[in-house]
Amino acid sequence: MVFDFSINPQGETNRIVKFIQETVRKTGFSKLIVGLSGGVDSAACCVLAVHAIGARNLFVALLPYSGLNQSGLKDAKSIIEKLGIPGQNVYLADIKSIVDQIIRQDPSIDKLRAGNIMARLRMIFLYDLSKKLNALVLGTENKTEYLLGYFTRFGDEAGDLQPIRGLYKTQVRQLAASLGIPEKIIQKAPTAGMWLGQTDEKEMGFTYRDADKILYLYVDLHKSIEEIIKVGFKEEIVESVITRLQKNDFKHKVPYICVAPLS
Secondary structure (H helix, E strand, O other), X not given: OOOOOOOOHHHHHHHHHHHHHHHHHHHOOOOEEEEOXXXXXXXXXXXXXXXXXXXXXXXXEEOOOOOOOHHHHHHHHHHHHHHOOOHHHEEEOOOHHHHHHHHOOOOOXXXXXXXXXXXXXXXXXXXXXXXXXXXXXXXXXXXXXXXXXXXXXXXXXXXXXXXXXXXXXXXXXXXXXXXXXXXXXXXXXXXXXXXXXXXXXXXXOOOHXXXXXXXXXXXXXXXXXXXXXXXXXXXXXXHHHHHHHXXXXXXXXXXXXXXXXXX
16 A cells, blocks of 8 residues: 655645644734754744744743753754744753652652653643743644653643644654754654653654554554554554554543533
């Protein structure tokens, strides 16, 4: 089976820019704030936001955990400089001391729980700044992460608007290239920065390249697992991707609400 997985970068840019502009207008806001990690997703969202509302109306939060993922911090600063975002629009806060204080309360906290704490704490910072600045929080989640549930609930998946959630990771990379984002950022191993040496693909056990195609066939084209395997994907990879999708489907439905009967 041959299928076209590519996008029209200019068309997508226009569509997303219009979405951002219309969302900001109809909600009565004029400013956005985004957490910039130095990865391709947040970098693409920053560029799109600048296209939509201008650099002076975009605020950026850099929220590193001390020395963890210093290369990401460096790349984030390069994006800020490239886009001409004013220095007064940039907020830098090291979250290490707060995270460590929480971890010290419970010796059983493992690296995954610690990473979730980081993600949720960063969102606390972002939403507090959004209140201070009267700005909407710009989400940075892509379609792959969303479908696989590869996010921290009420953490890195949060946002008032999600401009790239309709694009798979490989499609975001394609869009990023057309937006002029440096190849170094586009091609580097994606990481949530949750612990030293952590990468998304190592943690998931498969590549975004495989996951995107499998998800596209399964979700968008409604192919069965058997049909996807016949395309040429290894059975264990297909099952791993689909199992993760199914296991984390509950994340898309929380909170579960007890609806009172009509009186």
